[in-house]
Amino acid sequence: MSPDRSEVLARLTSLRLHQRDGRRSPHKPLLVLLALARLADTGSSELPWSAAESRLSELIAEFGPAARTGRAQSAAYPFTRLRSDGVWTLSRDVPMDLVGPLAASGVVGRFAGPVEAALRRDSGLLRAVARALVEIHFPATIAPDVLTAVGLDAEDILRAPTTPPAGGRRRDAGWRFAVLTAWDRQCAFWGYDGQLLGAAVGVEAAHVRWWAFDGPDSLDNGLALCVLHHKLFDFGALGLDAEMRVEVSAAFTARTPAGRTVYDLHGRALRPRPGTPIPAAEHVAWHRREVFKGEPLAA
Structure with a gap:
């Protein structure tokens, strides 16, 4: 049959x-x-x-x-x-x-x-x-x-009807807004904070540990990142070390001055506003093990 x-x-x-x-x-x-x-x-x-x-x-x-x-x-x-x-x-x-x-x-x-x-x-x-x-x-x-x-x-x-898994977790509809607010609606890696008619544009809420792999919708699993750095973070070109400094993968390369500005992020410390929780160590360790590509740039 x-x-x-x-x-x-x-x-x-x-x-x-x-x-x-x-x-x-x-x-x-x-x-x-x-x-x-x-x-x-x-x-x-x-x-x-x-x-x-x-x-x-x-x-x-x-x-x-x-x-x-x-x-x-x-x-x-x-x-x-x-x-x-x-x-x-x-x-x-x-x-x-x-x-x-x-x-x-x-x-x-x-x-x-x-x-x-x-x-x-x-x-x-x-x-x-x-x-x-x-x-x-x-x-x-x-x-x-x-x-x-x-x-x-x-x-x-991506236009096809979605099929949610049976018994799956439900996302927190307010998580995105909470993360952007906690990070002052600016990229945690380089401070970009563009707005259009008063609304943040090009800044997104990023999971450190991916939702699909039990990453919670919590502030200690979120970063506000510009669109570019969010994508580089999810591809594993960017990451965080145990001291909450940005790491750039040695596998990432760029030739133009614009592309090479990514190298300048290496070693930059996160500077959250007072009261904003930094990403939890276990979520950062998961990202380092499962997403970050290879070794970081030399200091």
Whole structure:
């Protein structure tokens, strides 16, 4: 019996991941998104390992936590292990996690037949799965970048109806306003405080520990950041050290004078107004471990 729409959506958005203690593991979601893009573009989700090895490893490096294994190894994990979720098949039976057999056998992966058939019949289901995956695993600042990088139309996907997880936490509708007020409606990293007709413009409330990974809507998990620094913070180009000083990742590079101003943030201390709580140490440690890319610039 073929799975219905709700079953396919649930299976593709409830993947078994290694996320204990708040650890990020976006490897399988990125593989599913990449296969969705191929299906939308070609009518088939077929993904040869020869293509996945480079493309998937690039996605994991860009949108995952700092690398703990080699690039090919990082891609081999989801490419072989997604089979255990019952939504993915390989053209040859190869051992889990091993790069050698994947390359030697010319292995091709694709969605399991019933799953692919359901996605092919219902383009709305494909969009709903893609939107749910980016909303579950990434903050809104970089969700469009993820979709574009895998080859999907970000604007089209993010217009798809949202499907909130059953029993999920409810966001605090007043958190954004509270964070901006606590930081005097200015960027905590460099003080930008532009306003238009009396309202802050280009300044946003940023979670230190992402909402999707149990980050609370509390003042000690929030920073007011300008749009640019919010995005750089969520990408891992910027972070904080234990003394609440801004860190710039050594992996970040810039050539123009405008881009190189980001380097000037390195070592700058947060200066909240009296009474504003600084980010809690456990949230900063989570960001440093799960988001910040590599090592900071030398002092």
